[in-house]
Amino acid sequence: MNKIRKGDEVIVIAGRDKGKRGTITQRTDDSHVLIEGINTVKKHTKPNPLKGTTGGIVAKSMPIHQSNVAIFNAASGKADRVGIKLLADGKKVRVFKSSGDEIKAA
Template identity: 75%
Template sequence: MNKIRKGDQVIVLTGRDKGKRGVVTARVDADHITVEGVNVVKKHVRPNPMKGTTGGIVDKTMPIHQSNVAIYNAATGKADRVGVKLLADGKKVRVYKSSGEEIKA
């Protein structure tokens, strides 16, 4: 079970974007995620008349390692760690470590 999923609001813990908040837009692989507005780089793009794209410098969101972000707890207004709890019916749910309350997806 992934502790951080697409659509979660996260806070960046380290790096040049430390302290920024954003929404996870995609999981690139098992360890990397892309977060909206975080780790944005300038990319030089060549024009491609076959695809109809113009050249120039574009902003591109690059992946960030999931260990460098923490889920945002709206109740406390801070970053929080994620735990997994087993319910009585056998389902696994994600919970905030600080309060034990379930994370709403």
């Protein structure tokens, strides 16, 4: 069970974009996530007349390692750690470590 999933609101805790918040749009692999508006780079693209694209400089989001982000707890307004709790009916749910509240599925 992944502790950080697509659709979660996260805050960057390390790196160039430290302190910024965003929503996870995609998990690129087991350890990297793509967050909208975070870790953007300028990419120079060539024009391709077959595809109908023009050349130029494009801003593109790049993946960031999941250890550099923490889930955002709206109740406390801070970054929080995630734990796994087993319910009475056998289901596993994600909870905030600080308060024990369940994390709502996005």
